[in-house]
Amino acid sequence: MTYCIGMLVREGLVMMADTRTNAGVDNISTYRKLRLYGNDGKRLIAVASAGSLSTTQGAIQRVTKGLAHPETGKYENWGTFQSIYDAAIAAGRALRQVRDSMQDLAQAGVNFDATLLVGGSINGEPSRLFLVYSAGNTIECAADTPYLQIGELKYGKPILDRALHYDTPLNAAVKLGLLSFDSTMRANLAVGLPIDLMVAEAGAGQARTNIRIEESDDYYLELSQLWQQKLAKATDELPLPSY
């Protein structure tokens, strides 16, 4: 399992992914699921992945090697896309190709589904964020609900629904994202630290922050403890029912 969040607020883009993969609870590994391409000031493409590791790795490899555009026939890769939209659509094609190539195994009950978040900015365009489904189709993040999730998304959704807005500052969005991860990691062992984090200002072709938050991260530990205390206090303070 996996949990990834992309948040697109007025100030910019935040993307986060855990690093745990598992094939059963007795086969757990750490894999990077958030990758940056470009990140050179001109182009920033951030890709987070959830689902079958073989499918997401296969799809990302295909785009890295170059994928023929279905109309022009021209080969495109992470270094040549002219917009984040183009990158998302191409990643969708790659995902679909890998999935289709596994069709015979899928019929035997093996699940090769996978989803991606593709966000960033190319040549100064406004930052954009897309969710790419297994079938290759995409949806775009918009201001009314300024986040997208993939993977084990339900446990950590309520806090985002309640607290994240388009006008939330970037570092407050990072804080909310970590609270969302905290709830998820408590509920599902298949989502775990470390968490990869990318923060980019709106329209930026380079990430402001590109770090891995480890188990020993002081801020995360403090946040997690304080949040538990504050939630306990808040629930205690609420009035009791008469029934």
Add this chain to the structure above:
Amino acid sequence: MTYCIGMLVREGLVMMADTRTNAGVDNISTYRKLRLYGNDGKRLIAVASAGSLSTTQGAIQRVTKGLAHPETGKYENWGTFQSIYDAAIAAGRALRQVRDSMQDLAQAGVNFDATLLVGGSINGEPSRLFLVYSAGNTIECAADTPYLQIGELKYGKPILDRALHYDTPLNAAVKLGLLSFDSTMRANLAVGLPIDLMVAEAGAGQARTNIRIEESDDYYLELSQLWQQKLAKATDELPLPSY
């Protein structure tokens, strides 16, 4: 969809179920999914159901009409079980029978799965609570994790994990249950008010509370608003990250 919680704490048993059923988002109805049997001071059996409405109604009908015990051949129903364990096992047999009778349709991709919570106390036994799976097998609620959920359970699980303990008083458990419903109903339109609520003291053969919490319920409205305010304040007060 549905959401039901059973909480078994030192002071007693709380069971809650929403009342929304749907076959697609354009076909929504209100159905009772929490039923009490006995409730006469001697025997209290509370049954909450999630999943295929035809399966759960079919299974409950079978137990109401009477189900032959596989070993003794004697017919048992809600009025004759000698323990909550017997009631849970019989409900599981009924669920399995209904599900098996639909096997040909299930192969066509229709989902007839359903789950039950069966809780209460018969003839003064300590209150017990079971989760009954489609296959007829059961698990029992115990003090380390003093709750069981069925249906749309993920959105409302974090608050229970964080705040509910075996020593939580009964009315505080009701409060936490309503907060868990609040998070779930915000996230999934297929779970909705009114909520049926049953509260029984430990070992009691009669419910202390057996009510329906409607959309206009003053306490629920206040709780939901205060919770939103307190969560916003708590998240605001948490320190911001430096990254």
